[in-house]
Amino acid sequence: MRYLLEQEYPGSRVGPEPTTDSFTAIMHGEMEGIIHGNALTVDPNKPFRKLSPFGTTFLNRFQCVHLPNRVLESISIIDTPGILSVAKRKMDRGYDFPSVIRWFAEHVDRIILLCDAHKLEISDEFSRTILALRGNEDKLRVVLNKADMVDSQELMRVYGALMWSLGKVFCTPEVLRVYIGSFWTAPMRITDNRKLFEREEGDLFADLQNLPRNSALRKLNDLVKRARLVRAHAYIISCLKDEMPVVFCRGKKRRDLIYDLPTIYSRIQQRYQISPGDFPDCAKMQERLMSHDFKFKGLKPKLLAGLDELLNTDIAKLMPLLRQEEEEAADQLLIQGGPLGSHRGPFIVGNPFHHSGSNGEIDQASNDEWVVSKDKAKYDEIFYNLSPHEGKLTGTKVKEWMLRTHLPSSVLGRIWKLADVDCDATTNFGRGEDFAFGPTVYSFCAVLP
Numbered sequence: 111m112r113y114l115l116e117q118e119y120p121g122s123r124v125g126p127e128p129t130t131d132s133f134t135a136i137m138h139g140e141m142e143g144i145i146h147g148n149a150l151t152v153d154p155n156k157p158f159r160k161l162s163p164f165g166t167t168f169l170n171r172f173q174c175v176h177l178p179n180r181v182l183e184s185i186s187i188i189d190t191p192g193i194l195s196v197a198k199r200k201m202d203r204g205y206d207f208p209s210v211i212r213w214f215a216e217h218v219d220r221i222i223l224l225c226d227a228h229k230l231e232i233s234d235e236f237s238r239t240i241l242a243l244r245g246n247e248d249k250l251r252v253v254l255n256k257a258d259m260v261d262s263q264e265l266m267r268v269y270g271a272l273m274w275s276l277g278k279v280f281c282t283p284e285v286l287r288v289y290i291g292s293f294w295t296a297p298m299r300i301t302d303n304r305k306l307f308e309r310e311e312g313d314l315f316a317d318l319q320n321l322p323r324n325s326a327l328r329k330l331n332d333l334v335k336r337a338r339l340v341r342a343h344a345y346i347i348s349c350l351k352d353e354m355p356v357v358f359c360r361g362k363k364r365r366d367l368i369y370d371l372p373t374i375y376s377r378i379q380q381r382y383q384i385s386p387g388d389f390p391d392c393a394k395m396q397e398r399l400m401s402h403d404f405k406f407k408g409l410k411p412k413l414l415a416g417l418d419e420l421l422n423t424d425i426a427k428l429m430p431l432l433r434q435e436e437e438e439a440a441d442q443l444l445i446q447g448g449p450l451g452s453h454r455g456p457f458i459v460g461n462p463f464h465h466s467g468s469n470g471e472i473d474q475a476s477n478d479e480w481v482v483s484k485d486k487a488k489y490d491e492i493f494y495n496l497s498p499h500e501g502k503l504t505g506t507k508v509k510e511w512m513l514r515t516h517l518p519s520s521v522l523g524r525i526w527k528l529a530d531v532d533c534d535a536t537t538n539f540g541r542g543e544d545f546a547f548g549p550t551v552y553s554f555c556a557v558l559p
Contacts (some may be wrong), residue, residue, distance in 0.1 A: 111187065111189050112295075113449065114181060114449065115136070115177070115179050115181055115182070115448055116447075116449070117177070119134075119136055119177055131171060132171045132173055133168075133173075133188065133191065134173055134175055134189040135158070135172075135187075136175050136177060136186065136187040136188075136189060137174060137177075138177065138182035139176025139177060140176075140178055141176065141178070142176060142178065144175055145173065145176070146170075147169030147172030148166070150169075150172065150173075150174050156174065158172075160213070161210075161213065164205055164209070164213075165205055167203075167204040167205045168210060171191070179447060179448075180446045180448070183446065183447075184322045185318075185321060188218065190214070193239060207239070208238050208241070208242035209242070211242040211243065212242040212243070215249070219324070219325060219328050220251065220317070220318065220321055221250045223252045223253065224255050225252065225255065225272060226254075226255055226256050227254050227257040227260050227268050227290075228259040228260055230275075237279050240276070240279045244280070247286070251286075251287050251288075251317065252288040252289070253288070253289045253293065254288055254289065254291070255294075256292055257303065258298040258301070259292075259299050261300055261302065262302050262303060265303065269288065273286075289311070289313065289314045290303075290307065291307040292518060293311070295518065297515055298518065299516070308519050311449075311520070326432055330425065330428060334421065334425060338385075338421070340417065341418075341421075342384050344413075344414060345378050345382055346374065346375075346378060348406075348408070348409035349378060350399075350406060351408065354404050364404050367404075368396050368399050369396075371395060371396050371399070449520045496511060508526075508529075509522075512525070
């Protein structure tokens with residue numbers, strides 16, 4: 111989270127073990143502040159009113175943080191609690207954790223599942239969490255983070271173990287998209303796969319950049335999905351109502367119908383030509399029916415006809431409008447700021463650490479207090495040992511030296527923006543020309559991390 115926002119948010123903690131014990135909605139706001147869960151569920155301006163049924167225990171572990179961050183102008187982020195390890199898996203959170211995960215999964219555009227390469231473990235709670243995401247596989251992306259902490263051979267084994275473990279949980283032949291990288295600002299410990307990490311990071315950020323553009327399409331997709339589920343559910347309830355006796359032996363017949371629910375599913379599929387994927391999970395449906403009295407209302411053909419018209423006609427009319435909206439937004443970069451935003455202008459054009467496109471706006475330079483006086487002499491010596499010409503260094507020499515710090519390219523790119531103070535590299539990208547990168551600025555950037 112800190113890597114995406116490039117700043118801490120109130121209540122955030124970073125450590126070697128899961129340190130987040132709350133669900134945190136991080137949203138844009140002009141003033142930094144926190145709104146706690148019980149107040150969020152009664153706020154008409156927030157989309158969290160449906161979370162009330164999960165109870166006070168959950169709401170005490172839920173909060174919304176407002177930040178004046180450019181990334182949050184286009185997207186909002188839900189930071190979930192860390193998954194408990196095997197040693198802690200028997201602990202009770204006090205609320206239905208998988209159900210909360212399922213609720214958020216149904217209402218978001220993208221789900222990112224983070225795994226650490228150096229301590230890969232699929233615990234019981236992790237497995238239950240992944241199972242709660244079933245039905246939303248199209249939104250799911252997996253990130254194998256901190257991959258710089260293992261060498262290439264070990265990384266290959268970790269990647270294979272992760273894919274095998276995920277395949278067991280999802281029980282599907284389709285392969286999930288797994289991004290490999292080191293999404294933090296610390297120096298890389300093993301730099302053998304630096305180029306791979308940079309390409310993977312670029313692919314992930316490109317995927318996230320498309321979220322605002324495709325938001326309307328995702329909502330339409332969810333609408334169609336729910337409409338199909340409603341149609342199947344209506345036929346199931348109608349069939350159960352027709353099978354129930356009016357007066358006698360209702361209890362026995364109710365038990366028999368619950369037991370024969372798979373057979374009822376098959377009959378409905380054949381009679382109404384409904385896909386098996388549109389039916390709710392049979393085991394969960396049986397569990398819910400056990401506590402129901404089976405006093406159902408009759409099926410209304412007029413409402414079902416309206417539902418069919420929605421799926422077959424109304425949705426088709428919306429598709430050209432969505433395509434037109436996507437074409438209009440094709441050249442717009444909606445997410446600005448942080449590593450997600452594109453970088454354009456005199457602080458980034460000509461950046462040897464930058465490999466993406468050139469759309470967007472300039473990030474404003476910081477006016478932080480000067481803090482490098484004590485280290486200036488050491489880095490001045492390094493600067494002059496690189497043989498500057500007329501007080502300047504070529505981009506090739508600077509890049510070669512700075513890569514030795516093992517910092518991620520995103521961090522080195524931000525250092526470059528701070529260093530190129532007179533924008534002298536604007537027209538010389540890729541040619542190794544000089545730019546205004548003097549010894550004083552160089553010393554400042556060298557100790558910045």
